[in-house]
Amino acid sequence: MPVEVDVGLATLSDQLTLATVLLYIVAMIGYALDLGFGRVRSTAKARAAGEPALVTAGGETVDAPSAPREGTPEEKAPPAWALRAAPVALGLTWLGWTAHLVAILTRGWAIGRWPWGNMYEFVVAMCFAAVSAFLFMHLRYRNLFLGAFVTVAAALGLGFSVRYLYVQAGPVVPALNSYWVAIHVSAAIIASGLFIMAGVSGILFLVRKDSAVRLPSRQDLERVAHRAIVVGFPIWTFAVIAGALWADKAWGRYWGWDPKEIWAFITWIAYAAYLHARATAGFKGKAAMIVQLIAFACLMFNLVGVNIFLGGLHSYAEVPG
Amino acid sequence: MVEEVKQATPGRTAERSEPGGDEQAVRPASFGVLAWARWFWRTLTSMRTALILLFLFALGSVPGSIWPQRGVSDAKVSQYFTDNPALAEWLDRLWLFDVFKAPWFAAIYLLLFLSLVGCVLPRAATHLRELRRKPPAPPRNLSRLPQNASFDGDLTVEEAAKRLRGMRFRVTTGPGWVAAEKGYLRETGNLLFHIALLGLLVAVGAGALYGYRGNVLVVEGEGFANTVAAYDRYMPGQQVNAESLEPFSFTVEDFQASYIAQGERRGQPLDFLAKLKVTDVPGGPQRDYTLKVNDPLDVDGTLTYLIDHGYAPTFRITDGKGQVAFDGPVPCLVVQPATFTSECVIKVPDAQPEQLGLLVGFLPTTVPMNGEWVSVFPGAANPTAQVYGAFAGDLGLKNGRPQSVYELDPTSLKKMRPLVMKADPLAVGKKLDLPNGAGSIEFTGVKEWIALQITHDPGRMPALVASVLAVVGLVLSLTVRRRRVWVRVGEQQGKDRGHVEIGGLTRTEGSDFSEEFAGIVADLNPGVNNDAR
Numbered sequence: 001m002p003v004e005v006d007v008g009l010a011t012l013s014d015q016l017t018l019a020t021v022l023l024y025i026v027a028m029i030g031y032a033l034d035l036g037f038g039r040v041r042s043t044a045k046a047r048a049a050g051e052p053a054l055v056t057a058g059g060e061t062v063d064a065p066s067a068p069r070e071g072t073p074e075e076k077a078p079p080a081w082a083l084r085a086a087p088v089a090l091g092l093t094w095l096g097w098t099a100h101l102v103a104i105l106t107r108g109w110a111i112g113r114w115p116w117g118n119m120y121e122f123v124v125a126m127c128f129a130a131v132s133a134f135l136f137m138h139l140r141y142r143n144l145f146l147g148a149f150v151t152v153a154a155a156l157g158l159g160f161s162v163r164y165l166y167v168q169a170g171p172v173v174p175a176l177n178s179y180w181v182a183i184h185v186s187a188a189i190i191a192s193g194l195f196i197m198a199g200v201s202g203i204l205f206l207v208r209k210d211s212a213v214r215l216p217s218r219q220d221l222e223r224v225a226h227r228a229i230v231v232g233f234p235i236w237t238f239a240v241i242a243g244a245l246w247a248d249k250a251w252g253r254y255w256g257w258d259p260k261e262i263w264a265f266i267t268w269i270a271y272a273a274y275l276h277a278r279a280t281a282g283f284k285g286k287a288a289m290i291v292q293l294i295a296f297a298c299l300m301f302n303l304v305g306v307n308i309f310l311g312g313l314h315s316y317a318e319v320p321g
Numbered sequence: 322m323v324e325e326v327k328q329a330t331p332g333r334t335a336e337r338s339e340p341g342g343d344e345q346a347v348r349p350a351s352f353g354v355l356a357w358a359r360w361f362w363r364t365l366t367s368m369r370t371a372l373i374l375l376f377l378f379a380l381g382s383v384p385g386s387i388w389p390q391r392g393v394s395d396a397k398v399s400q401y402f403t404d405n406p407a408l409a410e411w412l413d414r415l416w417l418f419d420v421f422k423a424p425w426f427a428a429i430y431l432l433l434f435l436s437l438v439g440c441v442l443p444r445a446a447t448h449l450r451e452l453r454r455k456p457p458a459p460p461r462n463l464s465r466l467p468q469n470a471s472f473d474g475d476l477t478v479e480e481a482a483k484r485l486r487g488m489r490f491r492v493t494t495g496p497g498w499v500a501a502e503k504g505y506l507r508e509t510g511n512l513l514f515h516i517a518l519l520g521l522l523v524a525v526g527a528g529a530l531y532g533y534r535g536n537v538l539v540v541e542g543e544g545f546a547n548t549v550a551a552y553d554r555y556m557p558g559q560q561v562n563a564e565s566l567e568p569f570s571f572t573v574e575d576f577q578a579s580y581i582a583q584g585e586r587r588g589q590p591l592d593f594l595a596k597l598k599v600t601d602v603p604g605g606p607q608r609d610y611t612l613k614v615n616d617p618l619d620v621d622g623t624l625t626y627l628i629d630h631g632y633a634p635t636f637r638i639t640d641g642k643g644q645v646a647f648d649g650p651v652p653c654l655v656v657q658p659a660t661f662t663s664e665c666v667i668k669v670p671d672a673q674p675e676q677l678g679l680l681v682g683f684l685p686t687t688v689p690m691n692g693e694w695v696s697v698f699p700g701a702a703n704p705t706a707q708v709y710g711a712f713a714g715d716l717g718l719k720n721g722r723p724q725s726v727y728e729l730d731p732t733s734l735k736k737m738r739p740l741v742m743k744a745d746p747l748a749v750g751k752k753l754d755l756p757n758g759a760g761s762i763e764f765t766g767v768k769e770w771i772a773l774q775i776t777h778d779p780g781r782m783p784a785l786v787a788s789v790l791a792v793v794g795l796v797l798s799l800t801v802r803r804r805r806v807w808v809r810v811g812e813q814q815g816k817d818r819g820h821v822e823i824g825g826l827t828r829t830e831g832s833d834f835s836e837e838f839a840g841i842v843a844d845l846n847p848g849v850n851n852d853a854r
């Protein structure tokens with residue numbers, strides 16, 4: 001398998017990744033201004049009415065709304081610029097999302113393979129999945145209130161991977177050279193993106209005090225988390241099964257209790273426990289959210305902790321050929 | 322008080338908790354064996370217990386990721402015993418190096434299994450009964466339902482029933498009313514999911530009992546026949562007998578590894594492939610097969626995987642009497658995977674007058690560096706062999722103690738005299754004379770070895786089928802919702818048209834039925850603009 005890396009495309013991908021981080025940060029500021037100075041959303045109905053329509057990524061001007069130096073915003077009628085903060089932020093998020101998508105595609109083209117062969121690529125793709133989950137859920141459910149938190153999570157994730165996980169574009173070791181990468185890892189990434197949405201909602205749910213009217217209501221947060229998990233759980237199940245099929249091809253057993261497999265299994269059990277907790281009466285609200293966040297912690301540990309602390313076959317450098 | 326006593330009698334428990342329900346079973350106050358058994362069974366199969374068992378199952382597998390496991394990384398387990406003997410012994414007593422074979426893990430597994438059975442069977446029976454039951458008659462006041470609408474129009478009971486059937490509702494009618502229900506697939510899917518989980522547990526267990534796994538190292542040019550004796554390590558399940566091994570064989574004609582030659586990733590492997598000549602049945606025809614990572618050889622369900630590789634330089638060793646005492650490849654241990662710097666041990670029991678043992682370093686791409694010789698690339702671009710030490714004496718092979726082929730064990734060596742303390746590297750075709758007339762070693766060429774894993778797991782396909790069914794069931798149970806619709810058609814005094822009332826209800830929490838309900842109302846009332854909310 002001769003490998004040519006297109007250096008120009010790879011560099012373009014790196015630059016687009018940085019641009020994505022900047023766009024997300026600016027969008028995050030926009031969402032924050034909206035949360036801080038925009039319309040108060042004390043009830044779900046007020047929120048639905050007050051939320052602006054979707055703006056397309058292309059036509060939006062990209063200047064960030066400037067914060068006011070003097071004067072305090074009125075309680076009832078928010079200042080005009082604050083009403084514009086949310087649509088601008090949303091536009092910027094779509095723009096960042098586009099840059100993010102192109103960054104992933106160009107990296108893939110540059111190396112002629114699926115661009116998730118190492119931790120760096122994996123985290124970049126997962127942040128993309130999280131932002132996608134937010135944007136597409138927004139098309140349907142108008143959950144704009146999560147924008148600030150999802151963009152900040154994505155910006156942090158991207159920043160972390162650029163700073164600490166970066167590796168130059170290149171070919172993968174033979175064990176990863178399989179179409180199962182496309183199937184298994186893609187499913188894991190999509191499910192993770194959805195779980196991140198749910199996790200962000202869960203954290204907000206717990207930090208939110210009942211009096212803080214500017215944050216989304218607990219019901220809204222719970223609904224978003226539940227929807228994301230209901231979609232994410234079967235995808236995660238599929239990802240684990242596809243992983244077993246691949247392990248069967250690559251390592252001669254479909255399940256070998258490798259650390260990564262163990263933690264994928266624990267994560268799966270934990271999310272199943274969340275669904276059960278919801279399905280049984282008396283396990284709603286905070287308790288279910290805590291189960292969900294435990295599951296989320298397992299997911300994150302599997303992504304980061306297992307590779308760093310526990311090793312095993314999945315720590316890709318060690319995969320024998 | 323009285324109430325409590327009444328509830329605590331064993332007889333009541335059976336009535337109170339529904340099968341598979343989430344109610345805690347009430348502990349019996351009297352000591353009837355049957356009552357206790359029933360209480361135990363109810364507690365075990367309750368949803369809460371299932372949840373706790375699920376958590377325990379997850380928690381129980383955590384140590385398996387913290388401590389090295391036998392059968393997965395044996396070398397690390399031995400290392401642990403060397404480093405912390407006291408702690409390791411304690412951990413071993415708790416089966417923490419064999420978590421997934423531990424009795425306590427099996428206990429969780431079995432309890433969960435029982436709990437699942439106990440939950441699924443009654444629920445399946447209930448569901449079967451429910452599938453045959455007709456949708457219930459409408460409640461008195463349809464306008465109290467979460468979804469409701471009414472309009473004036475000429476809808477007959479028959480017409481409403483027909484249209485609802487067209488929407489794939491299950492329909493029953495009564496005087497002036499229609500009851501319809503759909504979404505039974507939710508419960509079906511849910512049961513399918515849980516039953517598939519049971520199937521998966523069984524398949525995994527059966528695979529472990531009736532399957533086997535073995536490892537073998539083969540050098541280029543050599544062959545393998547699938548018999549127990551041919552394995553370096555053979556791990557059968559409890560129910561496997563040695564005669565049942567699939568009788569195939571193959572020879573490894575060639576192994577090729579390619580690496581990135583330039584740039585930051587220089588030395589990273591790109592591709593491995595082994596060319597095999599395979600004989601599926603003894604005496605049968607030979608076929609070519611290219612064995613690659615991610616692409617095992619499949620002979621009737623017995624799979625051969627390429628899992629590792631390394632160098633096997635060939636040597637010819639002439640003993641002190643001038644006879645060739647050894648001539649062939651020596652599989653070497655990889656010391657540095659990045660450069661394939663390897664260490665080889667050659668034992669020459671046939672050497673005369675004394676047995677010879679040699680420690681040889683193998684460098685695939687040799688360059689001088691700071692007065693040493695090192696390898697800088699995993700491919701064999703400039704292979705050399707460096708004799709670190711040669712020993713003459715008794716290898717101690719006959720004392721019956723097991724020996725590693727990769728070690729000259731000083732405790733079992735007798736009367737060994739070092740002959741060489743490190744020589745310059747030999748290029749292919751070069752020879753080193755051993756001192757004291759002990760003979761000579763010639764580096765004759767480079768071959769490679771591959772490590773193969775051969776597995777037979779009859780649970781593979783059933784496990785796959787069960788997994789697929791589980792996903793299908795899961796998707797059904799998470800996406801389908803159960804909903805009921807009632808239509809009541811009535812006369813209206815003083816008007817020339819009938820009055821139609823419609824009510825709807827979903828039994829799935831958290832789902833939004835209003836949109837679909839509005840659609841149903843519109844479909845039931847085609848002519849008129851519907852005034853459904």
Ligand code: HEM
Pocket residue numbers: 268269272273275276278279341366367368371374375433434436437440441511515518795798799
């Ligand atoms: C051990 C005994 C188990 C019992 C008694 C049990 C019981 C149940 C019941 C009664 C439901 C129906 C909930 C509803 O109608 O909404 C359910 C749903 C479900 N179960 Fe289990 N279950 C068990 C094991 C498992 C296991 C091992 C898993 C997988 C890890 C699992 C995953 C699920 C999922 C994903 C759902 C769907 C949740 C939903 O409908 O929202 N269950 N289970």
